[in-house]
Amino acid sequence: MKVASVSDIKRIDELASARYGVSHEILMENAGAAVARVVDMVAGVRNLLVAVVAGTGNNGGDGLVAARHLASNGAEVRVFVVGREDKMTDLARINLARVRSAGIPVEFVSEENISELRSELEYSDVVVDALFGIGLNKPVEGVYRKAIEAVNSSGAIIVGVDIPSGVNGDTGQVMGVAVRADYTVTFGLPKPGLLLYPGAEYAGEIFVSRISYPRALLEDESIQVETNDPVFIPPRRPDTHKGDYGKALFVAGSRQYLGAPLFSSMSFLLAGGGYSRLATVASIVPHLGSKASEVVYEPLAETANGTVAYANLERLLKLAEWADIVVVGPGLTTEEETSRLVREVVARVDKPVVIDGDGLTAVSASPEVLRKRSKPTVLTPHLGEMSRLTGVGVDEIKQDRIGVLRRACRDLNSIIVLKGAHTLVGMPDGRVYINLSGNPGMAKAGSGDVLVGTIAAMYGLGFPIEVAVRMGVFVHGAAGDYVAARRGIDGVTATSIMHALPRVLQALREDIDGLYALYALREL
Ligand SMILES: NC(=O)C1=CN([C@@H]2O[C@H](COP(=O)(O)OP(=O)(O)OC[C@H]3O[C@@H](n4cnc5c(N)ncnc54)[C@H](O)[C@@H]3O)[C@@H](O)[C@H]2O)[C@@H](O)CC1
Numbered sequence: 188m189k190v191a192s193v194s195d196i197k198r199i200d201e202l203a204s205a206r207y208g209v210s211h212e213i214l215m216e217n218a219g220a221a222v223a224r225v226v227d228m229v230a231g232v233r234n235l236l237v238a239v240v241a242g243t244g245n246n247g248g249d250g251l252v253a254a255r256h257l258a259s260n261g262a263e264v265r266v267f268v269v270g271r272e273d274k275m276t277d278l279a280r281i282n283l284a285r286v287r288s289a290g291i292p293v294e295f296v297s298e299e300n301i302s303e304l305r306s307e308l309e310y311s312d313v314v315v316d317a318l319f320g321i322g323l324n325k326p327v328e329g330v331y332r333k334a335i336e337a338v339n340s341s342g343a344i345i346v347g348v349d350i351p352s353g354v355n356g357d358t359g360q361v362m363g364v365a366v367r368a369d370y371t372v373t374f375g376l377p378k379p380g381l382l383l384y385p386g387a388e389y390a391g392e393i394f395v396s397r398i399s400y401p402r403a404l405l406e407d408e409s410i411q412v413e414t415n416d417p418v419f420i421p422p423r424r425p426d427t428h429k430g431d432y433g434k435a436l437f438v439a440g441s442r443q444y445l446g447a448p449l450f451s452s453m454s455f456l457l458a459g460g461g462y463s464r465l466a467t468v469a470s471i472v473p474h475l476g477s478k479a480s481e482v483v484y485e486p487l488a489e490t491a492n493g494t495v496a497y498a499n500l501e502r503l504l505k506l507a508e509w510a511d512i513v514v515v516g517p518g519l520t521t522e523e524e525t526s527r528l529v530r531e532v533v534a535r536v537d538k539p540v541v542i543d544g545d546g547l548t549a550v551s552a553s554p555e556v557l558r559k560r561s562k563p564t565v566l567t568p569h570l571g572e573m574s575r576l577t578g579v580g581v582d583e584i585k586q587d588r589i590g591v592l593r594r595a596c597r598d599l600n601s602i603i604v605l606k607g608a609h610t611l612v613g614m615p616d617g618r619v620y621i622n623l624s625g626n627p628g629m630a631k632a633g634s635g636d637v638l639v640g641t642i643a644a645m646y647g648l649g650f651p652i653e654v655a656v657r658m659g660v661f662v663h664g665a666a667g668d669y670v671a672a673r674r675g676i677d678g679v680t681a682t683s684i685m686h687a688l689p690r691v692l693q694a695l696r697e698d699i700d701g702l703y704a705l706y707a708l709r710e711l
């Protein structure tokens with residue numbers, strides 16, 4: 188599903204009205220009706236005590252419409268408008284008049300009577316949060332802050348209108364304070380702020396209501412952000428051999444890091460890849476061989492510290508000629524000689540290259556090697572590595588993950604997987620995918636090694652590289668969810684994720700609709 192930025196949705200609003208005659212008033216009516224429907228779905232509307240907390244903008248207008256629908260359906264509704272009547276938008280004002288005509292009690296809330304709001308909300312079964320939507324444009328203070336705090340402490344079921352008030356629609360940042368909704372009904376398309384953290388946590392369960400925006404506007408090419416939805420896996424045909432499912436070369440490991448090379452090269456095979464070759468320091472090969480004999484080993488000369496020596500360069504370039512895709516980085520360490528080798532390999536390998544972990548640290552020292560590559564490059568940084576790659580501070584990245592990612596993909600001519608809760612995948616042309624699979628149990632050493640092996644496997648299965656990266660991220664997250672559902676979130680380890688990969692592949696082959704439904708946002 189496409190994900191609309193604040194400016195995207197404002198453009199869609201204007202076009203709906205100007206080009207299709209679907210006025211703002213129609214949209215607002217549909218929005219309010221959708222909210223009322225969700226309240227009914229989650230709480231059952233008859234005899235329900237509902238408080239609508241509205242702002243003076245159009246988000247408040249939606250809340251006022253919802254109030255009228257809820258009252259009509261049998262709920263006992265009261266409306267609290269935070270702010271001054273003379274500040275209300277035209278549409279909010281029109282709907283305020285309708286609410287009053289329907290006999291629904293309305294109170295205006297200011298600093299003077301805010302304590303009354305607090306006690307009123309405590310009596311409510313449901314609070315509809317219609318204070319701010321995508322029009323939020325500065326930190327929340329004063330009476331608005333107090334109103335949000337009152338909503339949060341009400342103990343009622345909280346239904347957010349469009350986005351929880353206080354969450355920035357584009358970035359998911361909390362602008363001082365925000366409503367912690369149990370459910371959020373969003374209009375037209377989900378906003379990035381509902382899917383990016385911390386906003387995603389404040390949104391609760393998300394419902395998307397189309398409110399009759401013309402389909403063409405919702406699917407417009409100009410909207411460049413989407414959820415990372417799974418696609419069909421190419422079939423495994425009977426008359427094929429290992430070479431048909433990809434030949435991957437992993438340059439990974441050191442005397443200190445034995446897990447990373449094992450997880451990455453084995454995950455490739457467990458996610459369906461054909462031929463996995465691991466170039467790693469000679470001293471750990473006997474150990475790895477005893478763990479995974481399905482992998483083919485290329486023992487490398489090592490430095491005094493047990494890391495891959497620069498002298499292996501020509502041999503690695505030769506091996507890369509054999510491969511379809513090369514993965515560089517897991518467990519290599521940041522030893523200078525090895526980092527120099529990594530930069531040289533990245534610069535000279537004429538195949539798609541996936542760079543992870545210590546490989547990222549190595550190329551961060553001279554990003555030109557990335558810009559000059561002619562074949563696709565995939566980078567899989569976590570926040571710290573992203574900061575090193577871009578020179579942008581971690582806090583600044585958190586403020587605008589999508590914006591920083593977009594600029595970095597373009598600047599570094601790379602597909603970038605920005606790891607974290609709801610991992611993002613950015614393409615050099617500006618497209619960004621928000622991944623919804625995965626769980627906090629996966630924030631553990633070794634999990635990223637499984638990811639790169641999975642991405643390489645998806646390429647081996649025949650997806651074009653951009654789709655392979657998205658699918659790798661999706662499958663990896665879904666494998667983590669599979670483990671969490673069976674062993675609990677703390678039981679998720681790299682080994683267990685790796686062994687769940689075939690289960691996800693099986694589900695993708697046999698029941699993609701079921702898997703899709705697990706992660707898709709609910710549509711009304
Ligand atoms: N434009 C349209 O066609 C539609 C808009 N809709 C609703 O309208 C919302 C957007 O409406 P608006 O653009 O009027 O904006 P909002 O209603 O989200 O809020 C803007 C109002 O709050 C004020 N404000 C912003 N930040 C503040 C802060 N921190 N402290 C105090 N006041 C603050 C602004 O000055 C403005 O008066 C959407 O989220 C959606 O709920 C829906 O009705 C669907 C159709």
Ligand SMILES: [K+]
Nearest residue numbers: 319348350352
């Ligand atoms: K809201």
